[in-house]
Amino acid sequence: MAGELTLKAGVELGVVPTHIKFVGGLVPDGNGRLPRNDDGQLTVVAELAHLKSVSPAPVQSAQITVFPGVDDGDTDDLINGIRNLGMAVHIIMMVGGADPMNPADEDKVVEMLVAGLEVAKKYNISQVASTSAEEWMQPGAKPKTGDDFKAAVAQDVKVHLRAYKEAGVEGSCIQSWDLEFLRGGEFQTFTSLAKMWEFVKAANAEVGKPFFKVMVDAAHCGDSELTIEENQALIWQIAKADEMGMFHCSAKTTRGCLTTDDGWIGALLASAAKTGKLKNVFVEIFHHEDPALEGLRNLDPGHGLDTTDGRTYSETVIEGMVDTTHRLNNLVLRGHLQGS
Numbered sequence: 001m002a003g004e005l006t007l008k009a010g011v012e013l014g015v016v017p018t019h020i021k022f023v024g025g026l027v028p029d030g031n032g033r034l035p036r037n038d039d040g041q042l043t044v045v046a047e048l049a050h051l052k053s054v055s056p057a058p059v060q061s062a063q064i065t066v067f068p069g070v071d072d073g074d075t076d077d078l079i080n081g082i083r084n085l086g087m088a089v090h091i092i093m094m095v096g097g098a099d100p101m102n103p104a105d106e107d108k109v110v111e112m113l114v115a116g117l118e119v120a121k122k123y124n125i126s127q128v129a130s131t132s133a134e135e136w137m138q139p140g141a142k143p144k145t146g147d148d149f150k151a152a153v154a155q156d157v158k159v160h161l162r163a164y165k166e167a168g169v170e171g172s173c174i175q176s177w178d179l180e181f182l183r184g185g186e187f188q189t190f191t192s193l194a195k196m197w198e199f200v201k202a203a204n205a206e207v208g209k210p211f212f213k214v215m216v217d218a219a220h221c222g223d224s225e226l227t228i229e230e231n232q233a234l235i236w237q238i239a240k241a242d243e244m245g246m247f248h249c250s251a252k253t254t255r256g257c258l259t260t261d262d263g264w265i266g267a268l269l270a271s272a273a274k275t276g277k278l279k280n281v282f283v284e285i286f287h288h289e290d291p292a293l294e295g296l297r298n299l300d301p302g303h304g305l306d307t308t309d310g311r312t313y314s315e316t317v318i319e320g321m322v323d324t325t326h327r328l329n330n331l332v333l334r335g336h337l338q339g340s
Contacts, residue, residue: 005056009273009328010338012088014061015321016248016284019313020047022292026065034074042074045081050314052085057321061088063129063246063282068094068115079123090246090280091120092129092180099135100159101144101152101189110162117167120174127280129178129215129246132160133190133199136182137295144189149198152189157203164207178215178245183223185299192224193234200243213245214238216272217284222252222264232271239275246280247272249324253300255286256307258320269327273337281328283320287313 007013020026025043028034035043044064052059062082066075082089093116098105113132120128133156135141144152160177164170169177181187181196190196196214203212221231238244247269251261258265272278286293288306297304308316331337 007058009332010340012060012280014282016063016282019285021287021290028070032069032071055318057325063090065094066091066116066119068112090127095132101134101155109159113163114167121172124173126175131180134187141188153199153202156199161206176213178213180215183220192226210242215245217248218265218268219250219252228267235271239277244277248282248284250284253302254305254307257316260307273331285317
């Protein structure tokens with residue numbers, strides 16, 4: 001079965017392996033050690049090897065979480081283990097316990113971002129990403145608007161430019177940095193493509209080139225305050241400015257099987273393809289019982305639904321990869337996307 005479906009599009013198709021759960025799959029323990037299976041293999045690498053061996057669709061890359069303080073040997077095993085599978089590695093830098101919009105937390109946030117950027121430099125990784133515009137799931141936090149929003153943008157730019165400079169990104173292997181906005185409740189302020197683009201535009205004005213990008217995640221777009229049509233119009237504008245980054249195929253609210261997305265993935269993926277700037281597409285599914293995501297289930301019970309319909313999570317992800325491959329191939333067929 002593996003590899004029988006050919007990707008005809010000139011994009012890279014990968015997976016974000018969040019379906020193995022943050023707890024027990026992705027998050028390091030108190031000693032900075034990453035989870036391993038009974039055979040001693042890193043859980044992430046074992047699952048990616050499994051997906052690649054059974055998926056009829058290509059699994060060309062993986063976007064993996066990078067946490068500060070992870071054991072150097074485990075990081076080495078993780079990145080080289082994935083590359084030994086013939087897959088490209090992209091990282092999403094995890095920031096927690098500090099608010100990037102708060103000047104009092106600036107040093108903490110910069111330190112965490114620099115740690116992730118140093119990993120990328122060490123392993124010659126060209127694309128990094130982060131959800132580092134504000135702190136995740138802060139009870140009682142209110143959306144910043146007007147002058148408060150402008151101040152938040154300015155502080156975020158200051159933080160990310162400090163990390164850029166202190167990590168020596170200029171002239172390094174790192175070619176772009178994607179910023180991901182989240183749905184309301186997870187974030188309070190940067191909750192749409194439009195709001196995140198304001199941050200990215202301001203950061204790029206300081207850098208002097210379109211280095212920072214806006215990640216287009218179909219799930220977060222679907223859960224934002226903007227319609228499909230408004231998101232499509234923004235995708236075109238962002239791409240025209242060369243500030244559109246990678247695309248996440250993920251279903252709004254449930255974050256489960258891609259069939260629960262109510263049309264958002266297809267509509268936004270087609271729009272991104274038509275810009276001519278689409279380069280990386282990832283399938284991302286979350287486990288509905290992940291202990292780390294209890295806050296999301298409390299925020300919206302739809303996140304806790306089991307959408308597997310009798311399949312394993314691996315099988316659900318593989319079906320997502322197959323579906324996305326067909327979507328991309330048919331976008332090529334219709335002249336909306338360049339072929340490989």
